[in-house]
Amino acid sequence: MTARASAELPAPFFDFAMSVLFVFVALFMLSTMDTPRPPQAGVLTPKAEFLIELTWDDGSASDVDLYARGPDGKVVYFGSRRTEVMFLDQDNTGNGNGGVADRREIVTVRAIEPGDYKFNVHAYRLSGPVSVKLRVLKLNPYAVVAERTVTLDTQGQERTLAAMTVRADGSVEAFEANVKMVGK
Template sequence: MAFRRKRRHSETDPFTDLLFNALLGFTFMFLIAVFFLNPPTQTGEIPAKAEYIVTATWESGRPDDVDLWVQGPGGDTVWYLHPEAGLMNLDRDDRGLINDEMIVDGVRVTNELNQEVVTIRGRAPGEYIVNLQYYASQTGQPIVADVVVSRVNPRLQIVFKDQITLDYPGQERTAVRFTVDPDGSVSHVNTLPKSIVQ
C-alpha cells in the first residue's frame, strides 16, 4: 500500500512575502528621509559673535537723545545714519522716549532703558575712537552717560568704564580711544579729544 503525501499549500506564497518586505523597506527608507529633510527648528538662538561691545547708557525714562559714534582703524564710522561699517554695527539706536512703547496683549508697555550699543565683530588692529553727541534735548539739562567698552572673547574684560557729562545739545565729547593690537589685546587707552561727528 503506497502512501501518497499530500502537498501542503501555504496561505501565502513566497512572491507575496517578497513584495511585502520590499514595501516595508521602502516605507522605512521614506520615513528616515523625511526625518533628515526636516531637522527640528531651534528657536531663540542667534549666533551673533562679538569681540568688543561698546555701550552708552543714560538716565532711564529721560526723553533726551544721546548718540554713540565709533570710528574704526580704517576711518569708517558707525552712527545712526550709518549703522554698519567694516566689522562694527550699531545694534541699538536709542532716541530717548521715542519708539519705547509697544502693545503686548492689549496692554501698553514702556521700555524706559536709554542705551546705545555698538558691537565690534572682529579684532581688526588699530585705533578705535568712541564719541558721544548730545543730539536732542527736551529737558534742556545736562546728561551724564555711562560708557563701557568690554572685550568679550576669550572672557569678559572691561577695557574702559567712565561717566561722560554732556552739557548742551549738539555737544560732542570723546569718551575713550583705544588700540587693538594684532594679537587682540588692547593698549593705549586714553581720552584725548578728537571730533568724528560729521
C-alpha cells in the same frame, strides 16, 4: 519549599535588575551624547570681540548718540549703522522709543581688526542736563577696557569718552583722545 521553587525565585529579580540597569545605561548614554545640529541656511551665529555700551538716565527724553570710529576711518552711528566689523546694534532716541524706559545704545566690534578705535557721545537732543556712561568691554576673554561717566548739558555737545588700540593678537590698550566725528 522544594529545591526547584527556590531556584526560580531569583529569575524575576534578575529580570527587574537587568531592566533597571538597561534604563540607567540608556539614560547615561543619552545624557552624554553630543549631537550637533546642522547649521540652518541663512542663520548666522553672532560673535562679538568688543561691546561698547552707552547708557544715560532711564526715562530721559534726551537723545544721546554713540559714534564709533574704527581703524579704517569709517564711523558707525545712527545714520551709518555698520562697517565691515562694527555694528550699531541699538539706537535709542529717548522718548521716541515708545514705552522703553531703558536708555542704551550698543556698538559691537565683531572681529579683531588691529588699529585705533575711538568712541564719542553726542547730545543730539537734550531735555536738560543728562549723565551718560560709556563702557568698552573686551568679551574674549572678558575685561573692562574703559569706563567713563560725564554730564552733557548743551545740545550738540560732543565728547570722546574712550579710545583703544587693538593689536593683531587681540590685546588692547586704552588711551586718551579728543576727536570730532559729528558732521565729518
